[in-house]
Amino acid sequence: MGRGNKIETKASYQAVMAKIDGLMAKGSENVSAAELAEIRRLALSAQEYEKNVYVVDAPSTLSGMIEMRMYEMRLRQVDLARKLKVSPAKLSLILNGKQRPDVDFLKAVHTELNVDANFILEHA
The missing domain is CATH 1.10.260.40 (lambda repressor-like DNA-binding domains)
Known part of the structure; x- marks a missing residue:
């Protein structure tokens, strides 16, 4: 997945989540501003993918x-x-x-x- 690309597959989603986990494992005090921006960008992409894939049906009662x-x-x-x-x-x-x-x-x-x-x- 390149910069700014939408996540299209489960494999891409898992790769993004692994990247986020890797960056966050450094600890908040050890993450650079660029890495923090990268975490935000990746998290937003993952969130958009999750909204489309993990649809919760509205309650029926x-x-x-x-x-x-x-x-x-x-x-x-x-x-x-x-x-x-x-x-x-x-x-x-x-x-x-x-x-x-x-x-x-x-x-x-x-x-x-x-x-x-x-x-x-x-x-x-």
Whole structure:
């Protein structure tokens, strides 16, 4: 892979990752400015490859969407419950399919977690 080239194959990706690992193994205090720029360039190329190859399907259930948002927002379940203004027990029951969500809960999912209203209507 030449400078500025897009990673096209798994072999090229693995070579880039090996190069990044090699440069990073030197330690941050031993990496030159040029090497740091090279790490950034390689990492951006690897990130672009990963976005195209490792596609994660969107959740197909309301509980899956809520859990994805909880992960994205780096919230623990207890913090998510507080954000949605429900008890941790109620949130657990809803996420496990043992209790149907009420309108207030669904509104909170829409406003606090920015879940599309159409998704909520189709999956609630």
